[in-house]
Amino acid sequence: MTEAKELLTGNEAIVRGCVDAGAKIMFGYPITPSCEILNGWILQADASKDKTKYLQTEDEIAAGFGVLGAVLAGEKSFTASAGPGHILMQDPMAMAENLRLPFVGIMMQRGGPSTGTVNFSQQEVNLAAFGGNGDGMRIVYSASTVAEIYELVIKAFDTAWKYRFPTTVLGDGYLGKMKTTVTLKKPLNPVKSEPILKELKESTNLRNCYSTEESLGEVLAKNIADWNAARYKIAESESYKTADAKTLIIAHGLVASAAKGAVDMMRKNKIKVGLFRPITLHPFDTKSLISALDGVKKIVIVESSLNQLARLVKYELAGMKLDISEVAKPAQGFTPEEIINRVEEING
Secondary structure (H helix, E strand, O other), X not given: OEEEEEEEEHXXXXXXXXXXXXXXXXXXXXXXXXXXXXXXXXXXHHHOOOOOEEEEOOOHHHHHHHHHHHHHOOOOEEEEEOOHHHHHOHHHHHHHHHHOOOOEEEEEEOEOOOOXXXXXXXXXXXXXXXXXXXXXXXXXXXXXXXXXXHHHHHHHHHHHHHHOOOEEEEEEHHHHHOEEEEEEEEOOOOOOOOXXXXXXXXXXXXXXXXXXXXXXXXXXXXXXXXXHHHHHHHOOEEEEOOOOOOEEEEOOHHHHHHHHHHHXXXXXXXXXXXXXXXXXXXXXXXXXXXXXXXXXXXXXXXXXXXXXXXXXXXXXXXXXXXXXXXXXXXXXXXXXXXXXXXXXXXXX
């Protein structure tokens, strides 16, 4: 791995990750708080002497379908959006899920209505994992630092092209706009892409119309089998100071960064608390979570949405007798001190 130390915002790190993953074209429509991704890609594309390209589309629907057109031709392509733009992209994302196309999207979650400017949110988890008219065979990464979102963007391209499921990297406006010194670990061998439509060599039939429920069911059964075979290879998480923990905090994204600080502070006071951080929200790393639960008396799920993470966790742990508390603060961030106070209240 080659390394370079730089001062970057999260959105700048995302652009760098796309370049280092071998992406060739971005389709996008400007929307806060992801505008700097489109702007940054345009600047580097203009400087690349036609090695990379871009198209600012008329809306997010067109951007999503532009990505699908490019990947059919074998080009690593991506888009970036947020909030209502993420909603509009569900049509092309659902097509990618059903046709097994390597769609890559970076979604910087935001709160509020369609014209909102709230830049802290984890309210697009359900949308990323289960939006559209499918069964949620989608890969969703959640980044907690600027350096990590660079790494996860690269991993998203590799995972999407290897397993052929649509892949989303979730961040939020705060992560996109915060600037910090990072050491980037540039990949040496990104997964290669190749044309999906091979008309010059052979006929390719990507069926998107079915005359009977049974014929669609056969295709979906194969997709589900492929998903189940791949999910444990894709699932990823971080267990932090969980070996002797009696209380386990579960959090993702920037909230997990605050929770890690809270764990460190509580550990200094001899409080046995640990953190489980899902890196893939979908598929969920259930095996590692169950391992982290050994000896745990209480689980505290902390998130900046109304129990979207909690529902994922509870589904994976269904049938287990556990003491689970939920701390939800939609579209608002947490400080380590606030998390400490909430854990202390729950522990009595």
